[in-house]
Structures are given as C-alpha cells and as structure tokens.
Amino acid sequence: xxxxxxxxxxxxxxxxxxxxxxxxxxxxxxxxxxxxxxxxxxxxxxxxxxxxxxxxxxxxxxxxxxxxxxxxxxxxxxxxxxxxxxxxxxxxxxxxxxxxxxxxxxxxxxxxxxxxxxxxxxxxxxxxxxxxxxxxxxxxxxxxxxxxxxxxxxxxxxxxxxxxxxxxxxxxxxxxxxxxxxxxxxxxxxxxxxxxxxxxxxxxxxxxxxxxxxxxxxxxxxxxxxxxxxxxxxxxxxxxxxxxxxxxxxxxxxxxxxxxxxxxxxxxxxxxxxxxxxxxxxxxxxxxxx
Amino acid sequence: xxxxxxxxxxxxxxxxxxxxxxxxxxxxxxxxxxxxxxxxxxxxxxxxxxxxxxxxxxxxxxxxxxxxxxxxxxxxxxxxxxxxxxxxxxxxxxxxxxxxxxxxxxxxxxxxxxxxxxxxxxxxxxxxxxxxxxxxxxxxxxxxxxxxxxxxxxxxxxxxxxxxxxxxxxxxxxxxxxxxxxxxxxxxxxxxxxxxxxxxxxxxxxxxxxxxxxxxxxxxxxxxxxxxxxxxxxxxxxxxxxxxxxxxxxxxxxxxxxxxxxxxxxxxxxxxxxxxxxxxxxxxxxxxxxxxxxxxxxxxxxxxx
Numbered sequence: 001x002x003x004x005x006x007x008x009x010x011x012x013x014x015x016x017x018x019x020x021x022x023x024x025x026x027x028x029x030x031x032x033x034x035x036x037x038x039x040x041x042x043x044x045x046x047x048x049x050x051x052x053x054x055x056x057x058x059x060x061x062x063x064x065x066x067x068x069x070x071x072x073x074x075x076x077x078x079x080x081x082x083x084x085x086x087x088x089x090x091x092x093x094x095x096x097x098x099x100x101x102x103x104x105x106x107x108x109x110x111x112x113x114x115x116x117x118x119x120x121x122x123x124x125x126x127x128x129x130x131x132x133x134x135x136x137x138x139x140x141x142x143x144x145x146x147x148x149x150x151x152x153x154x155x156x157x158x159x160x161x162x163x164x165x166x167x168x169x170x171x172x173x174x175x176x177x178x179x180x181x182x183x184x185x186x187x188x189x190x191x192x193x194x195x196x197x198x199x200x201x202x203x204x205x206x207x208x209x210x211x212x213x214x215x216x217x218x219x220x221x222x223x224x225x226x227x228x229x230x231x232x233x234x235x236x237x238x239x240x241x242x243x244x245x246x247x248x249x250x251x252x253x254x255x256x257x258x259x260x261x262x263x264x265x266x267x268x269x270x271x272x273x274x275x276x277x278x279x280x281x282x283x284x285x286x287x288x289x290x
Numbered sequence: 291x292x293x294x295x296x297x298x299x300x301x302x303x304x305x306x307x308x309x310x311x312x313x314x315x316x317x318x319x320x321x322x323x324x325x326x327x328x329x330x331x332x333x334x335x336x337x338x339x340x341x342x343x344x345x346x347x348x349x350x351x352x353x354x355x356x357x358x359x360x361x362x363x364x365x366x367x368x369x370x371x372x373x374x375x376x377x378x379x380x381x382x383x384x385x386x387x388x389x390x391x392x393x394x395x396x397x398x399x400x401x402x403x404x405x406x407x408x409x410x411x412x413x414x415x416x417x418x419x420x421x422x423x424x425x426x427x428x429x430x431x432x433x434x435x436x437x438x439x440x441x442x443x444x445x446x447x448x449x450x451x452x453x454x455x456x457x458x459x460x461x462x463x464x465x466x467x468x469x470x471x472x473x474x475x476x477x478x479x480x481x482x483x484x485x486x487x488x489x490x491x492x493x494x495x496x497x498x499x500x501x502x503x504x505x506x507x508x509x510x511x512x513x514x515x516x517x518x519x520x521x522x523x524x525x526x527x528x529x530x531x532x533x534x535x536x537x538x539x540x541x542x543x544x545x546x547x548x549x550x551x552x553x554x555x556x557x558x559x560x561x562x563x564x565x566x567x568x569x570x571x572x573x574x575x576x577x578x579x580x581x582x583x584x585x586x587x588x589x590x591x592x593x594x595x
Contacts (some may be wrong), residue, residue: 011316016309063309091322092424092593100321101313105427113421116347118354127347130340131426162354 012064012217013089013106014188017098020059020081020088020241058084060241061098066186068103071218073232073249075225075256081241082221086188089219103216106186107132111179117164121152121174124163128178142181149207150177151200167215175201187215189222205230225253324590325429327583334429341432344388345439367403367448371396371455378516381424388518389556393456398515400452404445405481411437412485413502416493416592423593430592431585434485441496442478452553462555469552476574477545483577486585493592513542520561538563541573 059081064281066072074082087093090106114131115124125146129139150173152158152166163171164258189208208231212218228235235252237245239259245252307315325333334341353362357504378384385391415434416423423430439551449470457463492498514537522534537543548570550557 006350011312014309014313014318016313065309065312066415087424089321094322094590099310099313101309101318102321103316103318106321107427108425110425113419114344116351119347123347127343130337130343131422131428133337133340133428136339156537215562 010068010103011065011101012068012103013060013199013219014101015085015089015098016101018059018062018085018095018099018100019057019091020084022056022058022084024054024056029209055186058241059238062238062241062243064236064243064246066217066219066277068216071212071232073228073235074219074221074230074238075223075235075252076238076244077260078223080238083190083236084188085238086219086221090188099212102186104185106188107182107184109179109184109187109189110175112175115163115175115178118162120161121147121159121163121166124174125159125178129181132179132182134182139181146177146181149180149203150174151203153202154239157214169197176204180204180211181216183214185215186217186219187211188219225257255280267274313495314391322590324586326507327586330429330431330586330589334431334435337428337432340428341436344432344436345443346548348437348440349443363444363447367400367444368451369405371399374399387521390459390461390554393452393459393461393554394518394550395516396455396558397450398546399551400445400448401549402510402513402515402542404441404477405484405542405545406510407444408438408441408481409484409488409506410499410502411441412481413488413492413499415485415489415498417496420593430489431582431587434489434585435482438478438482438485441481442474445474456553460549461553464555466552466555470549473545473548473552473570476570478546479578480541481577483574483579483581486581487577490585490588493588494536509540509542512537513540513546514538515542515546518561519543521595532570533585535563539569541570541577544570544573 027173062085074085076082084093086108088095089100089102090108091100091102092108111128111131114128116127117129125143126136126139129142130136134142146154147159150170152174158166158170163174166174205227208218208220212231218231220228220231231248235245235247235249235256236243237252237256245255324330349363350360353359356362358365375392379391385395388394412434415437416430419433422433457487488498488502519534519537522529522537538547544563544566547557547562548566551559551562551566
C-alpha cells in the first residue's frame with residue numbers, strides 16, 4: 001500500500017472542484033408541457049427551471065489528483081456519479097464548474113456504440129478499431145490477436161457471421177477484445193470485467209493488467225469489490241455525487257462495505273464513521289512543491 | 291464554461307500550488323477542450339478511414355436483413371422514380387412540353403434525394419448518435435460528413451440505374467457526361483456543409499428533426515424536381531418576373547439543372563441560370579466552409595446530456 005516515492009509522481013489526471021449537471025428535457029416537471037417547451041426554446045437559459053428542465057446534479061465538487069502508474073478504483077452505490085465522472089475525465093461530458101486536466105487523451109474502454117449488429121464480426125473489428133483511432137495497418141496487424149483473444153472462433157467460424165447472431169456473451173467478449181486492442185495513456189474502464197465466462201474473465205483481467213503497464217493511469221468502475229481489490233491500489237468512493245473518501249483500496253473498501261451493509265437497514269443518517277474527504281496522501285507529501 | 295487555462299489566484303490550500311498550477315507545470319491540458327481549427331482539420335483528416343468505413347457500414351447494414359439484400363440499393367431509387375412518374379407524368383401531365391421527361395424527372399429525383407437525405411440524416415447526426423459521441427473520441431464533424439458520404443455512395447448506385455434509364459430512352463452518350471463529376475463534388479460539399487449546420491442545430495434542439503421533412507418538401511416543390519422552372523415564366527399568371535431566376539439560383543435547383551445539363555442532351559445551356567458554375571461553386575464554398583466552422587465552434591458541447 002505504501003506509495004512508491006521512488007518515481008517522480010507525475011500527475012496524469014487532475015480534477016479541480018468538478019461539478020457535473022445533466023439537463024433533462026420533457027420530464028413534465030414544469031407547467032403544461034407544450035407551452036413550457038416553447039418557453040424553453042425561446043428563452044433558453046433564463047426560464048430553464050420554469051420550463052420543466054430538470055437539473056440533475058450528478059457530481060458535486062470533486063477534486064483529486066491521479067498519478068502515473070496508479071490504478072484507481074471508483075466505487076459507490078448505483079447512481080452515485082461514477083460513470084459520469086469517468087466520462088467527464090474522458091472529456092466526453094462538459095463540466096459545469098471546475099476543471100479537469102489530463103495528460104494526453106484519456107479514453108473510455110468501450111466501443112459498443114460504434115459497432116453494428118448487422119455487420120459481420122470481422123467488419124466490426126475494423127470499424128471499432130477505426131472508431132478508436134487506430135489505423136488500418138494497426139488493425140490488420142492485431143486482427144488475429146483480437147479474434148483469438150475473444151475466442152469467438154473457438155466453436156466454429158463465427159467471426160464471419162453478423163454480430164446480431166451472437167449470443168450476448170459472445171458479443172460482449174468481442175466488444176471487450178476490440179476495445180482492449182489499443183494501448184491508452186489514461187484508460188478508463190467501466191465495469192468491463194464482469195462479462196463472459198470464467199476463463200474469459202481471467203484472460204481479460206490479465207489483459208487489463210497488461211494495459212495498465214502500458215497505460216499511464218487506469219480508472220476502474222466496478223461493483224465487484226474483489227476486482228477492485230485485485231487491480232487497484234487506490235480507491236475513490238463517490239456517494240450521491242460527493243467524493244466521500246479517497247485513499248488506499250483496503251481502507252476505502254472497508255468503510256464502503258460497512259456503509260453498504262449498514263444501509264440495508266432502514267434509514268441510517270450517517271455511517272458509523274462519517275469520514276470527511278480524506279487528505280489525499282499524494283497531495284500531502286507532494287515532493288516537488290515550491 | 292470552465293475551459294479557461296489561465297490559473298486562478300492562489301488560495302491557501304494544503305500545498306502552495308493550486309491544481310491548475312500543478313496541471314500547468316506538468317503540461318496537462320483541459321479535458322474535452324475544443325482544438326484549434328487547423329488542429330481540428332488535421333484530426334478529421336486522420337479519421338478519414340473511419341469516416342468512409344462508417345459510411346459504408348451504414349450503407350450495407352441498411353439492407354442487411356432484406357432477402358434481396360443489396361439489390362435494394364438500386365431498386366429503391368427506381369421505385370421512387372416510378373411513383374413520381376406515375377403521379378407527375380401520367381396523372382398530372384407535368385411532362386407537357388418537357389422533352390425527355392423521364393430522364394429529366396429521374397435525374398431531378400435522384401439529385402434531390404441526395405441533398406434532402408443528406409440534410410435529414412445530418413440533422414440527426416449528433417442527436418441520433420449520442421451513444422457514440424459519449425463513448426469515443428473523434429472530431430464530431432466526422433459524423434455528419436460520414437452520413438453525407440453514405441448518401442453519396444447511395445447516389446452512385448442510383449446513378450448506375452440512371453445510366454440504364456438514359457440509354458433506354460435513347461439519350462446519346464456524350465462527353466458532357468463527365469461534367470457530372472465536378473457537379474457531384476460541388477453538391478457533396480454543399481450537402482456536407484448544410485448537414486453540419488443542421489447537426490449542430492439538431493444537437494441543441496432535437497425538435498428540428500421533426501420539422502425538417504416539411505421544410506425539405508417545400509424546398510423540393512420549389513426547386514423544379516418534377517417540373518421545369520422555365521414553365522413558370524412562360525405562362526403563369528401574375529407571378530413577378532424575378533420569381534423564376536430566384537428559384538433557379540437556389541442551390542438545389544442549380545445542382546439538379548447542372549446534372550440535367552450534363553446528362554440529357556435536350557436540356558440546353560440556355561436553360562441554366564447565368565454563371566451557373568460560379569453559383570454552384572459559391573454555394574458549395576459558402577455552405578462547406580461556413581458549415582464546418584459553425585459546427586466546430588460548438589465541438590465541445592456535443593454529447594451534453
């Protein structure tokens with residue numbers, strides 16, 4: 001758990017007081033919906049509240065610094081803003097207040113949205129690779145590796161069938177294999193580990209570890225405390241959009257587990273130890289300041 | 291927006307350094323900030339293979355579940371042309387006085403469809419692909435451009451069908467057919483530009499996608515797709531004399547007439563508006579460059595929930 005101070009502790013991701021707010025149209029929260037909508041279009045920001053736009057404050061004033069070589073787990077109950085925070089780090093969601101500074105371009109591990117079920121697995125490998133910014137040559141080079149890793153062809157020549165014919169497990173494996181084919185500076189993984197059968201999970205955990213060695217920094221969102229323990233040495237605990245705790249995985253997970261077990265009983269205003277946001281060990285002992 | 295890079299005044303925090311200063315010291319950049327225009331163009335160029343692969347994938351996926359498969363690429367435009375012929379040629383007799391009416395009509399329908407579906411899909415390019423926008427990094431302009439490219443590929447299928455129709459109706463092969471290529475390039479640039487404008491508007495206000503079919507239909511009827519705008523000047527009652535030239539200078543009509551001029555030998559240069567190539571290039575540049583810059587200006591906001 002001891003932070004290796006030997007390397008220079010180069011920051012790769014800095015979150016500075018980040019707020020993220022979603023605006024949702026058409027929730028019917030305003031007065032009569034049609035006039036409200038018109039109102040909204042005409043007056044834009046001023047009448048937002050009155051016009052039935054719901055503001056969802058998903059992440060509230062989160063600050064942390066991530067360093068090169070770290071693997072950071074993001075934990076928290078459902079809807080606590082973990083994925084949202086990741087997307088903002090990736091630069092895919094604009095922040096409302098504060099700023100996120102990154103080294104290079106962090107990328108989310110996932111290409112699902114770029115793939116098309118009507119195309120063959122083979123074409124999807126190319127499409128997904130291109131969508132992630134790989135060149136055709138790179139994909140060609142890694143094509144066999146990707147297919148072998150996914151294990152799609154273990155039971156016959158399935159890679160030449162349209163993806164919609166795959167079982168959900170097969171599809172998930174191919175998607176992960178495509179997404180994991182590229183090396184990233186800062187890698188953001190959103191519960192990708194929980195797919196596929198046991199042998200595939202083992203392979204993908206190994207691949208994540210490899211990616212971690214290549215990547216500067218890895219963020220992992222997962223509800224599996226075990227996989228967080230396995231891969232991460234630092235954890236951030238988000239609850240209702242607030243960063244509750246930031247520290248070594250063991251400590252944070254302990255508090256978190258206590259919290260989740262406690263909250264299964266009805267109404268508990270505060271968990272046993274209402275820890276305020278912990279002083280980040282990294283920032284406290286920043287060697288190079290001043 | 292919080293895209294400011296300059297450091298806020300130092301506050302008394304645990305270390306003397308603010309996060310912004312720390313970021314500046316290590317050369318970190320603001321995540322999701324909009325790149326400069328030349329940088330954006332460079333990024334877009336780097337993604338050219340993605341743009342074409344995405345367009346082709348969309349095109350083939352379109353009929354992947356149909357029994358006849360890719361035959362529909364040619365069948366759909368032909369059926370479209372047949373319907374318009376039935377209504378405008380047979381029932382309404384619009385063809386009176388227009389030589390080679392069927393090639394005239396089919397060219398009009400195909401070229402118009404290229405522009406209208408480019409704009410229609412462009413309107414939904416961002417709002418209909420939020421999943422993609424929120425998951426992966428690429429210059430967002432790749433989406434509207436890719437959709438226009440898909441429509442261009444679709445049009446090339448239609449053009450193959452059109453050639454058959456032309457030959458069938460005895461239109462002679464001529465060197466002027468080659469003019470179709472610059473005309474298509476200009477039209478594509480125009481379409482891509484308008485698509486990017488619509489993509490930005492549609493990303494902000496998705497309702498526009500509901501409105502577009504009506505706008506486009508109106509545009510179609512005033513652009514002389516199934517009738518000749520020249521007929522307006524000849525016989526129409528009470529229409530001011532400026533109406534026809536204005537209608538003929540509208541980009542859709544310009545590109546349609548250019549294509550008719552290139553392909554149909556009974557369509558004479560005198561039927562084209564004056565300085566037609568200048569007008570066609572002007573529209574293409576205005577929409578293409580203007581649309582691109584307009585789209586880029588909001589690059590960092592696409593995908594906002």
